[in-house]
Amino acid sequence: MKNLLKLATFFIFIFLNLPTNIFAEANDRAWLGLTVGKTNQKEFSTSAIVKEIEINSPAQKAGIMKGDLINSINQKKIKNPIQYIKTIKSFKKNDKIQIELIRNKKYLKKEVLLSAKKVAIKKLGLPQDYSLGFYGISTPAKNNIKTSYFSKEITDKYLFNGSKNQTLIVTCLRKGSQAEKSGIKLYDEIIEVGSKSLNELQNFNFSTKRNINIKILRNSKTLNIKTTSEHYTDLNKLNLSCVNEYKEYECSSIIQIDYDKRKTDYFDSLFNCIEEKNILTIPFGPIPDQYNWIKVDTITNAVNQYANKGTRDLEKLNYYLPIASKIIEEIDLYLSKDNKDKIALSKYKNLRKSVTNANRYALVKGLKNTTVFEMSDGTISGYKKAITFLINKNQKISSSDKNIFDEAFDPLWEYGERKFIYENWPKAIGLIDWKSLSLAEIKTFRMFYNLGDLYAADINPDYLESIKYYEMGIKKLDEWAKDLPLSRLYIVYKRRMHVKKSFQVPIFAVKKYNETFDNKYITMMEKNLNESEDIIEYFYSLPVKIKKEIRINNPKHLSDIYNTMAATYAYLQKTDKMYEVAKKALNEIKKYSKGADRNSNLFEAYHQVILASIGSNNLNETVYYLNQSKNVATQLVNSPEGVSTIAGIVSFQLPTIINAGLYAEAEDLVNFIDDFLKFDSLGIIERFQEDVFNYSLGRLNLIKKDYTKAIYHFELASLHYLEKPGAGIYNMYSALANLLLLEAYMGNKDPVRFEKHFELLTGTKPINYKSLNAQNDLIGTSIAKNHYIPSDIDISILVALLNYLDEKKIEISKKDSKEFFNYINEYFKDYVPGEESRLEMIRNSVRASSLLASNDIKLSEKFLTSIIKEVKDEYTSELYDSNLTPIHKIDDIIEGYLSASLISKNKKFFDKSYKIIQVVSNSITAKDVKKSLKNKKFQDPEANKLIEKYQKLQIEKVSFTSGKEFNLSTTSETTFQDRELFDVSRSIEIDDELKNLEKKIKIKIPSYFKKIKPEGASLKEIQNKLDTKQALLEYFFFEDKFYILIIKKDDHKIFKIDNTLKDLEKSAEAVRASIEVNKFGSLSKFNTLEGYKLYKKLFAPVESYISQQSEIIIIPNKFLKNIPLHLLPTNKTEECIDCSNVDWLMNKYDFAYVPNAAFFSIKKKKNILANIKIKSNKPIFLGIGNPNLEVKRKTNSQNIAKKINKLTQTMSRGSFVRDTAEIKNIYGLVEGSQEELETIQKYLVPSKSKLLLWDDANEKNIKDMNLKDFKIIHFATHGELAGTIKGQNEPFLVLTPPKIGTNENDGLLTMSEIMNLQNNAELVILSACNTAGGNIKQSEGFSGLARAFLFSGSKSVLVSNWYVETYAAMELTTGMMKQIKDNPKISTSKALSGSMKNFISNNKEKSHPFYWAPFVIVGLNSNINLN
Helix, strand or coil, rough: CHHHHHHHHHHHHHHHHHHHHCHHHHHEEEECCEEEECCCHHHHHHEEEEEECCCCCHHHHHHCCCCCEEEEEEEEECCCHCCCCCCHCCCCCCCCCEEEEEEECEEEEEEEEECCHHHHHHHCCCCCCEEEEEEEEEEHHHHHHCCCCCHHHHHHCCCCCCCCCCCCEEEEEEEEHHHHHHCCCCEEEEEECCCCCCHHCCCEEEEECEEEEEEEEEEEEEEEEECCCEHHHHHCCCCCEECCHHHHHHCCCCCCCCHCCCCCCHHHHHHHHHHHHHCCCCCCCCCCCHHHHHCHHHHHHHHHHHHHHHHHHHHHHHHHHHHHHHHHHHHHHHHHCCCHHHHHHHHHHHHHHHHHHHHHHHHCEEECCCCCCCCCCCHHHHHHHHHHHHHHHHHCHHHHHHHHHHHHHHHHHCCCHHHHHHHHHHHHHHCCHHHCCCCHHHHHHHHHHHHHHHHHHCCCCCCHHHHHHHHHHHHHHHHHHHHCCCHHHHHHHHHHHHHHHHHHHHHHHHHHHHCCCCCCCCCCCCCCHHHHHHHHHHHHCCCCHHHHHHHHCCHHHHHHHHHHHHHHHHCHHHHHHHHEEEEEEEEHHHHHHHHHHHHHHHHHHHHHHHHHHHHHHCCHHHHHHHHHEEEEEEHCCCCCCHHHHCCCCHHHHHHHHHCCCCCHHHHHHHHHHHHCCCCCCCCCCCCCHHHHHHHHHHHHHHHCCCCCHHHHHHHHHHHHHHHHHCHHHHHHHHHHHHHHHHHHHHHCCCHHHHHHHHHHHHHHCCCHHHHHHHCCCCCCCCCHHHCCHHHHHHHHHHHHHHHHHHHHHCCCCCHHHHHHHHHHHHHHHHCCCCCCHHHHHHHHHHHHHHHHHHHHHHHHHHHHHCCCHHHHHCCCCCCHHHHCCCCCCHHHHHHHHHHHHHHHCHHHHHHHHHHHHHHHHHHHHHHHHHHHHHHHHCCCCHHHHHHHHHHHHHHHHHHHHHCCCCCCCCCCCHHHHHHHHCCCCHHHHHHHHHCCCCCHHHHHHCCHHHHHCCCCCCCHHHHCCCCEEEEEEHHHHHHHHEEEEEEECCEEEEEEECCCCHHHHHHHHHHHHCCCCCCCCCCCCCCHHHHHHHHHHHHHHHCCCCCCCCEEEEEHHHHHHHCCHCEECCCCCEEEEECCCCCCCCHCEEEECCCCCHHHHHCCCCCCEEEEEECCCCEEEEEEEEEEECCCCCCCCHHHHHHHHHHHHHCCCCCCCCHHHHHHHHHHCCCCHHHHHHHHHHHHCCCCCEEEEEECHHHHHHHHCHHHHHHHHEEEEEECCCEEECCCCEEEEEECCCCCCCCCCCEEEEECCCCCCCCCCEEEEECCCCCCCCCCCCCCCCHCCHHHHHHCCEEEEEEEECCHHHHHHHHHHHHHHHHHHCCHHHEEEHHHHHHHHHHHHHHHHCCHHHHHCCEEEEEEEEEEEEC
C-alpha cells in the first residue's frame, strides 16, 4: 500500500479531470443482477455463462440460474461476456427484455423486467479543491522507462538526481497557471513542496488557496520558486503542455472511456489529435491505462471500424492502413530490442490482425486508381518467423497459436511466399489436434481450402493437389463434428469446401478428357454433381431452426452449390440442366439475400442465368435477365466494392455475351472493365481474366473491322499459349486469340505476318494449303490438338486463307470448294449455343461463299440459299424484339449476297438474296417500321388490350435503355454508369410487366410473335407496286466499294462501283457543312464542286438505265440519310450564295424516300404512287403550331445549340421535363408558323380544317383527339433529333408546355409518344424543325420522327434535314399544298419539287439550298385529290 501511495502524485491529475457526476450515474443504470464469464463447454463457447446471481435481483426473480448460458438478448446473439455487458448497458431501468438461455442443452426464454440497483456511494477520497498546475512522474517510475529503446539523450532527462528521497520530474504544465507564471518548467525535478519531501506528501492538493515554496533542480542547479495553489475548476479550463515523451495527456479532453458515449468519428478525432501532437507509438514510461499504447489502440480500432461491413469506408481505410503498416514496423523494431514486453506483443498482434482482416475482407483489389496496400517486409518476416517456430517445435499447436495460419495466409500469398506456404501448411495440418477444436475455432479448417485455393490458382495449377486438400478438409470436418451437437457453422464450412472443390473438378476433368478422351473424367464430374445433390437434400432435412439461421447468415448457401452445378452441366453440355439450376440459384438469392450484399449477390446470380439462358438458347430470358442485371448494376457502381463485383464477374463472361451477338452489351462491359479493372499477371486466374479481356476486345474490334486494334489485343492474349502450349481451361482464350490473328492480319492487308503466323500454327506455308493435315479443324493447326475449336473461329480461319489465296491469285479447285462447303454445312448442324457465335458463323460462311462464288457460282448459290433460314432465325430472334436489339455489323452478309447475286444473274437467287438482305438490315435500321406490323387487330378485345399494353411498354423500354451506336472508340462510359439519368425502379417494373405480358400473349395469341418477324418484300411485290415511271434505288456502302440496286417495273440490275466510303463521306460532309449556319449566324457558299462529285459517283453511273423514269424512290443508307439527292448539281459550277442558275438533280427527277424495301410489303396499296380522293364532311386538315413559348426571340440553330444543354439538367432517361420553364428559356416563338397554317387553311376551303394554336397547341389536346379523321396533319414548330439532350435518346417536337410537367404533358412530344398516337393521315408535314437529319456518319435520319408517324399510321411524312428558315418553311409547305390543291393528279413528291422550283424562281436571293432543299417526302408518294 505504501508504494501505491507514492504514485498518487503521478495519477492525481487524472482524477481532477473526471466529471463529478460520473459517480452518480450508477443509480440510474439498468440492473439485471448477473455475473457472467466465458463457458468452458466447447460446443457453446460463443455464449456467456452465468457465474453468480444476486439475491432479489431481476435475474433471480425471472428464474435465471447459475450455469445457464446466455444465447441472445432481444434476439441479438450474445457471443461473449463483453457483448453481454455492452448489450445490458444499452437498456434503461423498467425496460422489459427477452433472454434466450441454454440449460441442459435445451433452449428456453425468459422475460425480465430490469430495475435500478440502489448503491450507497462511499466517500472515495476525492482530491481537495485546490492544487498546483503541474504533473509528472516520480522516482519509482524510473525503472519502467523503456531505456533499451529510447536514446540516451532522452532518457538522461529522467535521472532523478535531485535527492535521495523521492522526487518528481515535471512532464505536464497547465498553460497560464500560477505554476507556469512562477517559473516552473517542463523537465524540472521537484525536490520539495512546502518544505516537505515528496515522501511525506500524498498529493499536491490543498483545502484552500495558499502560497507554496517549491524546491527544484534544473540543469544541476537548485532553485526555490514561490507559487500559489489554484481551484481545480480554474485549472481544468487551461490547456496542458507536456514533454514529447508524454504528449498523450494533451489529448485527454477527447478521450472517452465509456464506449457507449463515443461518437462515430471518435477514433478519427482522437487520431487527428495524436498526429497533431506527434504522440509516440511506443509509450516512453509508466502511464495510466487509458493513455497506454493509445496510438496503437486508436489505429487498431480505426482500421477495425472502417473494415467492418456495417461501417466500411474504403477512403478512410486507405488512409489508415499505410500508417498502421509503419506502426507495425516500429513495434517490430521495439520487440527486437525487448521481446519480453507481453503488452507490446499483444498490441502488435491485435494491430497486425486488424490490418490483415481489412486487407482480406474490406479492401477492393484489382481496380485502377485505388490505393494498393502492401504488407511491410517486417510483417511478412514476423509471420514467417512465428510459423517456423511453431513448426520446428514439432508439438501440438495450441489454440492461441492456430489463428496465425489463417491470419498470415493472404499476406504471405500476396507477398509471393507460395513456396513457404506449400512447405509449412501441410506440416501444420499434421500438428493440429482437429478433433479437439472448439466451435469457436472452426475457422482453423480454412487451412485446407486455403491450401487448395493456392494449388488451383498457381501459375502452374495442380488441380489434383487442390482437390486432395478440399476432400481432406471435408473428411476432417466430418470427423470433428461427429460427436458434437449439430451447428450452422459445420454445415456452412462443409458446403464451402465442397463448392471450392466443385469448381476445380470440372476444370481438371475437362483438361484430362481433352487430352485422353477417357470417360472416367466424365464420371468424375457426374459423381461430384451427385455429391452436390446430396448436400442440397441434406440441407432440406435439417431442423427448421438451423435452416433459418443459415438462410439469414449465409443466404448464398444453396445458390453457390447451384452455380457450381451450372458450370459442370455447361462442361457436360447439358444446357437444360444448366439453365434449371442457374434459375434455382437466382431464386435463392432473390428470396433470402438481404442487406448490403444483396445487389452483388443478385448481379452474380443474374449473370449465371444469362450465361445459362444463352447456352440453352432461351434468348427471350436472356433479354429479361440482362435488363435486370443492368438495373442492379446502376446501384452497384455507387461503391468500389460494387464496381469490383461487376468487373470481376463480367470479365469472365464476355466471350459468351459476344457469342450471343450482344456486341453493344459487350462493348459497355469491356469499357467498364478497362476503366476500372487492373490485372495481376502473377496468378493463373488473373492471367486467364486478362486473356479473356484482350480476346474479347480483339473480337469486338474484328467485328468493327478495326484490324489494328484487333491485332494489338489478340497478340497480347496470344502470348500465354505461345509461352506454354497445351490443353486446359486457363489458356483456352489465349489459344483462340492465336487463331483469330489470322483473320485480323488479312483484314489489315498484311499477308507477310499472316504467312508467318499460319506457318507457326500449322507447320506449313499457306501457299501449300493442300498438304495440310486438317483432322480437327479446317486448316490443321496444332492448337486443335489441345483445344476444341469453335465453328465460328474455324470458319474465320478459312476466310483468312481464302482471302490470302485470292490476293495471291491462286485458284481453288471445285473439289476443294465442295469440301469446304461440306465442312461448313456440318458446322451449322452441330452448332452449340454459347460456345460458338452463330452470327460469326453466318458472317464468315457468307464471306467464304462469296470468295468461292467466282470459282463455282452454282455451289455458292446452293450454299447461300441453304443458310437463309439460319440467317433469318438469327436476325429475327427474341433479342431483336427487345430494347437490347444487337447492333450487329451486317455489312459482310449484305455484301456477300449482293456479290453472289451480281455474279449469278439468276433472278430467283436474287429474289431470295434481296429478301434476306432486307431481313438482316431491317432488324436494325427499320425496327420501328417493323413494329408497325403489330398494329394488327384481333377480334378478341382482351387480346387487343394485351397487345396495346405490350407495345407501349416496349416503346417505353426502348426509350429507357436503347444504347448508342456500337462503337468502341466513342466513349469509355457504360450505360449503367449514367445512373443519375436512370430510373431503376421503373425499369425493373417494365421488365417484370413485359415478361408477364409475353407469357399471357403466348397463351392467348400464340401466333402473335411469329407475325411480327420481318419477312422482307419479294421482287414481285416491289415491282407490282411500282409505276412505269418509277424506279427504286437502294445504295449499299462498304469500305472500298458500293453497290446500287435498281428495281423497275419490269427489270432489276445491280451496279458495283469501286469507291471508298471514306471518300464519299468526305464529300458529303463538305456539302452538309455548306448548308448549315456558321458560328457567325450567316451562310457560307454552297459547295457545288463536292456536290457535283457526289452526283458523278452516286447517280450519273446509273442514269442511262433509268432514263425513262421520272420519279425516284430512294432507300437511303449511311450519309444519304442526311444529303437529299435533289440538291446535287448535275453540272460543274462555281460555289455560290446565289445558286439560281445551277442545274439541280430535282430538275430531272422527283424524289421520295422509304425507310426500307419491306415498306412495300407493309403498305397494301396497289402501287407506291397511290391515288387518294378525299370526300368528307369532317375536318380533313389539322394544323398544330405557334405554341406558347412565352418569350419572343429570334430562333436559329446557333441560339438553340448554345442553350440546349441546359435542358439536360431537367430530364432523366426515359422520363419527362418537370421544370418546363427551361423549355421556354431555350425555344422562342415559331415565327410565321401561324400564318403558314392559316394560309394552308385558306387553300383548302371549302374543306374543313382545325387549328391548334398558342395554348391549344399542347400534348394533352393532341393525345385526347381522334386523329384518324384527319387526312393531313401539319406540325409547324421546333423539333430536335435524338441525343440533342443528354439522356433523352428520342427525337421530339416542342409544344406549349404546362406550368409543371407530367409524364403525359411536359411540352415535348417524343418519338415513343408519337408511336402511340393512332392516325390515318395521308400526309404529315413537319416544318420549321430538324426532323430527319443528323451527324453524317451516325444519323438518326429516317429512323426518327418520320418513322414514328409512319408507325402510328401515317402514309407519308414531309420532314426536314436541317433547321428551316421561317419564311422558307412557310413558302415551301404552303406552296406544296397549293400544288396539291391545284393539280389533283400530282404526286406529293412532284408537288414538293414544284414548290421548291417556284421558291427558287421567286426568291433568287434565297436560292441557296439551305432555304429550299431541306424537305423530303418519306413514305407513300401519294396523289391527294382535295377537290
